[in-house]
Amino acid sequence: MENNWKDYFSFTRKERTGIYVLLALIAICITLPQFFKTATFSEEVRVEVMQLQKAPPEQAFTQKERRPAYNNVYYAPKKEEEPVKATLFPFDPNTLDATGWKKLGINERTTHTIQHYLSRGGQFRNAADLQKMYSLRKEDFDRLMPYIRIATPPRLYPPPKPPVKYVKAPPAIIDINQADTAAFIALPGIGSKLASRIVNFREKLGGFYSVQQVGETFGLPDSTFQLIQPRLQCSAVVLQKLNINTADANTLKQHPYIRWNIANAIVQYRQQHGLFHSREELQQIVLITPELYQKLAAYIIVE
Numbered sequence: 001m002e003n004n005w006k007d008y009f010s011f012t013r014k015e016r017t018g019i020y021v022l023l024a025l026i027a028i029c030i031t032l033p034q035f036f037k038t039a040t041f042s043e044e045v046r047v048e049v050m051q052l053q054k055a056p057p058e059q060a061f062t063q064k065e066r067r068p069a070y071n072n073v074y075y076a077p078k079k080e081e082e083p084v085k086a087t088l089f090p091f092d093p094n095t096l097d098a099t100g101w102k103k104l105g106i107n108e109r110t111t112h113t114i115q116h117y118l119s120r121g122g123q124f125r126n127a128a129d130l131q132k133m134y135s136l137r138k139e140d141f142d143r144l145m146p147y148i149r150i151a152t153p154p155r156l157y158p159p160p161k162p163p164v165k166y167v168k169a170p171p172a173i174i175d176i177n178q179a180d181t182a183a184f185i186a187l188p189g190i191g192s193k194l195a196s197r198i199v200n201f202r203e204k205l206g207g208f209y210s211v212q213q214v215g216e217t218f219g220l221p222d223s224t225f226q227l228i229q230p231r232l233q234c235s236a237v238v239l240q241k242l243n244i245n246t247a248d249a250n251t252l253k254q255h256p257y258i259r260w261n262i263a264n265a266i267v268q269y270r271q272q273h274g275l276f277h278s279r280e281e282l283q284q285i286v287l288i289t290p291e292l293y294q295k296l297a298a299y300i301i302v303e
Contacts, residue, residue: 262285
């Protein structure tokens with residue numbers, strides 16, 4: 001029996017720890033409300049407040065009296081703003097001073113807001129900008145709207161210059177009888193190889209007498225020639241000429257317009273009919289067509 005009784009009052013270590021924590025929480029819950037008691041008014045304060053509530057408004061306070069409030073904080077009586085007599089007149093909100101705003105019937109708070117906005121670099125560019133002042137009442141803006149006169153602000157920067165029209169310089173014109181390979185390379189679509197061919201073709205001909213002859217250069221595309229043709233000119237030059245009465249077949253066939261069979265035909269005609277009396281006699285040779293004669297005539301002499 002005695003052992004059973006002890007069993008009821010014997011606890012393990014964890015059970016004892018739980019009992020201690022529980023007792024501590026109970027003690028905290030009992031003592032904690034003592035620290036949060038609501039502040040009460042003293043009887044003297046209660047009587048004074050009741051007297052103030054019963055007194056008429058004009059006798060409740062004087063200039064030196066202060067109204068007590070809760071927690072011994074005192075508040076000054078709220079002063080009502082006196083109505084301002086407005087005098088309307090034309091004005092510029094960017095230049096009007098505080099006195100002018102007061103004459104217009106604008107309160108000090110709104111006037112200060114406007115003056116602060118202007119002092120920070122703000123500017124009213126039109127009448128509607130004044131309405132953006134958050135402290136300005138709509139009825140005040142509607143009243144002032146017909147009298148707002150905003151002068152054109154001075155230009156801070158010089159007026160923009162009209163766009164400059166750049167006239168493209170005309171392309172350089174080259175003389176096909178005087179130009180070297182570098183001049184031809186400067187033309188669009190002409191590389192070093194084509195430039196060398198044009199110069200070699202000119203030397204073998206004995207000079208150009210027409211711009212169209214450049215287009216006969218071997219390997220020069222017609223599209224490229226049409227592109228560069230406006231930039232070519234042919235100056236008068238003394239062409240190197242062939243004397244068909246003295247030149248042999250090897251000399252004649254060196255000319256780009258005279259193939260070997262035509263060179264042989266010229267020599268044989270000369271051997272059969274004697275010396276040429278005029279270059280027109282070349283037209284008697286069957287192989288020389290009228291087109292070929294027109295191209296070749298400038299390089300032929302008869303002596």
